[in-house]
Every structure is written in C-alpha cells, then in structure tokens.
Amino acid sequence: YIDPKDEMKSQFLAVRDKLESYLPEMEEKISELVVLIEDDEILARRIRNLEFSYHKPLIDYINHIHFVSLDVKDKKNIGALDPIVFLEGNQATELATQVTKGLIGDKLTEDDRFENCFNQKVQEVIEARAKGKTVGLLNVFQLMAKSEEDFIRYRAENILSKISGTMLELVFSEGQNPSVSMNEHITILGVTGLNLAKSGEVKTAQNEMSDIIMYALGDFCRFFGARDREQETVIWLDEGWFFNTTDIGKGILMRMKRVGRSENNFLVLISQSVKDGASEEDDTAFGTIFAFKETGNTTAALKAIGLPDDVEEIIKWYENMTKGLALLKDPFGRIGRVVIQGQNSALNECFKTSFSKMKSTKAVA
Structure with a gap:
C-alpha cells in the first residue's frame, strides 16, 4: 500500500496502542473463565469470543503489517529503498544501474573505465550481501573511491558528496537498516518529502533526487507484483494525482497496470477524482471502477462509468447518493449502485485521517 501522505502508520499504531491498553482486563476475564469452565471446547469458544470483543x-493484524517510511529525517529509514538490500542478482544490478544513471546521467557510461569499475564493484557488493555481509549501494562508490585511477576516484568521491545528508540516502546506503521487503505479507509504504516536477517543468536538483526515489519505489512495486505468476498480489496506490501529475509517476502507473495482465497482480488506484483513473495514452482497459459521489463533477464521473451525462434521471440518481453509496462498473461493463459498509468499528477507526478540536456546528446547535 503506497501512502503518499504517510499518515496511515501513525493512525494504525494509535488504534493498536489504545486497544492494547484493554488487554490486561481481557486477560483477567480469561483467567476467571479458566477457573469456572472445565469443558475445553466451551472454554476455547468463550475465550475466542472474548478476544473478538x-x-x-x-x-494481531496491525502488528502483522510491515510499516516503511520514506522519511530520511529518521536515520532508521536510511536504505529503505536500497536495491542491493531488497533485491538480489540481476534485479539488484538493474535498479542499481538505473538509479545511478539518474544521479549522474551520462557520466556513468561516457568513459568505459568508470562504467567497467562500477559494474565490477556492483557485482562484488551484491555477492557480499548474498553471503550475509552488511553492505549496500553506497559501498559501491566507497570502493570506487579507493581506485588507483584518479579519474575514477575523484568521480566516486563527487558522487558520495552528492548523496551525503540528502534524501538519496534512502536509496544509497551501507545496508545497515531493514528495507522494503518482497517477503512481508503486508507492507504500508509511507512517502514523504518528495518534490516531483510536473509535466513540462524544468527540473531542479530537488526534483531530480525525488525522481530517483520514485524510480526505486516504482521498481519495488513492479518486482513485487511480477516476481511470482502463481502468487496473487495486490498493490494499492493511494492519491492517484500524485502519480498522474508527473512524467515519472505516469510511467510507473502504466508499468504497474501492465504487470497485472500476466503476473497475477491486482492494482488498485485510489483518488479523489475520476480523472486520475486513465489518460489518453492508457490502452490497458483498466478494470473495475468504484465511483463515490464527487460533488461538482457529475459529468466526468458519469462519463468515467460509461453512463449518459445529459439524462436528468441519471444525473439525479447519481447526485442523490449518500455516504457509503458508490457506482460500480465491472470489467464486463455492467453498472450498478452498491453500498460500502464497514464490518468492524475499530478497524474503521484505523482509516480516520481528519481530526479537529473544533466542535461541529451541528453539535453546537
């Protein structure tokens, strides 16, 4: 789950901490049940009911989630997207080369001596990682900075100076911290601090560093969804505008849509506007659509679903929807109105993202 606002971790953990504060009370009641009930089957059922209450x-579900934050201000996050840490073999080499090219451009390949040294050191570090050593992509340039050739040494030192103290430490690290993982059952990946250039804008140094982070983020999603055709996977991309307003984001989105066709991956794109669901370049026939009421954008919502936007009855049918109602279009083109109902009040609290100390006008009245 890609969380561009990095707000889910704090809320999920706050809900967990609150619920955990009641567990001693539950344990006391379980102890009482153990004394009172002799039948093991009845006791197990009563304990199970108590645990649910x-x-x-x-x-347990929240504790099972692997939270990763792309916030370099916390040193525990350094290397969260280091390709040599979360990937292996050719995949690690591919992404390591890609992000390095993003950092120094044609300087990677303009001189065979530098490129050959880079390729050699990448393989050395990947092999060392496979043997259990704590190393990462930054070690590649640290090794290159020891080269006897001044040209290679000076350029490697320059690269190290570009990385030090910047958000690039999320990708270029010494492998000392846990990274995103291909093996965790559930990962919520919080993204913060990225400054992406909109399509057509001249990129600043901050934009270029953000692009490198996005390269690594996109490849993590792509490799995660494509690594095993027999394993069903789901990738949730929240705040769809975050991907559709930038060239690199659009590229990542299109690659992810294509992964799902053959690799048994299900992509969920979440946005406040139906406009973020597709583009003129999109030929992937993006499948199921849920459209909640979008105030002031009735025409676009009806067009996205495939309904006439000039029939008064249909317009009223859409605009009369209340909270929890949504239009649904399935991959076969069938359209209907459905009710989305949360099944667990405590779980619903995990998705609360709007807070205010002000009392509502309705309550005051």
Whole structure:
C-alpha cells in the first residue's frame, strides 16, 4: 500500500496502542473463565469470543503489517529503498544501474573505465550481501573511491558528496537498516518529502533526487507484483494525482497496470477524482471502477462509468447518493449502485485521517 501522505502508520499504531491498553482486563476475564469452565471446547469458544470483543484479532493484524517510511529525517529509514538490500542478482544490478544513471546521467557510461569499475564493484557488493555481509549501494562508490585511477576516484568521491545528508540516502546506503521487503505479507509504504516536477517543468536538483526515489519505489512495486505468476498480489496506490501529475509517476502507473495482465497482480488506484483513473495514452482497459459521489463533477464521473451525462434521471440518481453509496462498473461493463459498509468499528477507526478540536456546528446547535 503506497501512502503518499504517510499518515496511515501513525493512525494504525494509535488504534493498536489504545486497544492494547484493554488487554490486561481481557486477560483477567480469561483467567476467571479458566477457573469456572472445565469443558475445553466451551472454554476455547468463550475465550475466542472474548478476544473478538476486545479486538485481539485486529491488534494481531496491525502488528502483522510491515510499516516503511520514506522519511530520511529518521536515520532508521536510511536504505529503505536500497536495491542491493531488497533485491538480489540481476534485479539488484538493474535498479542499481538505473538509479545511478539518474544521479549522474551520462557520466556513468561516457568513459568505459568508470562504467567497467562500477559494474565490477556492483557485482562484488551484491555477492557480499548474498553471503550475509552488511553492505549496500553506497559501498559501491566507497570502493570506487579507493581506485588507483584518479579519474575514477575523484568521480566516486563527487558522487558520495552528492548523496551525503540528502534524501538519496534512502536509496544509497551501507545496508545497515531493514528495507522494503518482497517477503512481508503486508507492507504500508509511507512517502514523504518528495518534490516531483510536473509535466513540462524544468527540473531542479530537488526534483531530480525525488525522481530517483520514485524510480526505486516504482521498481519495488513492479518486482513485487511480477516476481511470482502463481502468487496473487495486490498493490494499492493511494492519491492517484500524485502519480498522474508527473512524467515519472505516469510511467510507473502504466508499468504497474501492465504487470497485472500476466503476473497475477491486482492494482488498485485510489483518488479523489475520476480523472486520475486513465489518460489518453492508457490502452490497458483498466478494470473495475468504484465511483463515490464527487460533488461538482457529475459529468466526468458519469462519463468515467460509461453512463449518459445529459439524462436528468441519471444525473439525479447519481447526485442523490449518500455516504457509503458508490457506482460500480465491472470489467464486463455492467453498472450498478452498491453500498460500502464497514464490518468492524475499530478497524474503521484505523482509516480516520481528519481530526479537529473544533466542535461541529451541528453539535453546537
């Protein structure tokens, strides 16, 4: 789950901490049941019911989530997207080369001596990582900075100076921290601090560093979804505008849509506007659409679903929808109106993202 606002981790953990504060009370009640009930089957059922009433399964679920934050201000996040840490073999080589090209451009390949040295050191570090050593992509340039050739040494030192103290440490590290993982069952990846240039804008140094982070983020999603054709995977991309307003974001989105065709991956694009669901370049026949009421944008919503936008009855049918109602279009073109209902009040609290100390006008009245 890609969370561009990096707000889910704090809320999920806050809900977990609150629920955990009631567990001692639950344990006391379980102890009482053990004394009172001799039948093991009845006891197990009563304990299970008690655990559900105290939301123990939800606590276990939240503890099962692997939270990763792309915030370099916290040194624990350094190397979160280091390709040599979360990938292996050719995939690690491919992404390591790509992000390095993003950092220094044609300087990577303009001189065979530098490129050959880079390729050699990448393989050395990847092999060292495979043997259990704590190393990452930054070590490649540290090794190159020891070269006897001044040209290679000076350029490697220059690269190290570009990385030090910047957000690039998320990708170029010494492998000392855990990274995103291909093996975690659930990962929520919070993205923060990126400054992406919009299509057509001249890129600043900050934009170029953000692009490198996005390259690594996009390849993590692509490799995660494509690595095993027999394993069903789901990737959630929240805040669709975040990807559709930049060239690199659009590229990542298109690659992810194509992964799903043959690799058993299900892509979910979440946005506040139906306009973020497709583009003129999109030929992937993006599947199921859920469209909640979008105030002031009735025409676009109806067009996205495939309904007439000039029939008064259909317009009223859409605009009369209340909270929890949505239009649904399935891959076969069937359209209907459905109700989305949360099944667990405590779980619903995890998705609360709007907070205010002000009392509502309705409550005051």
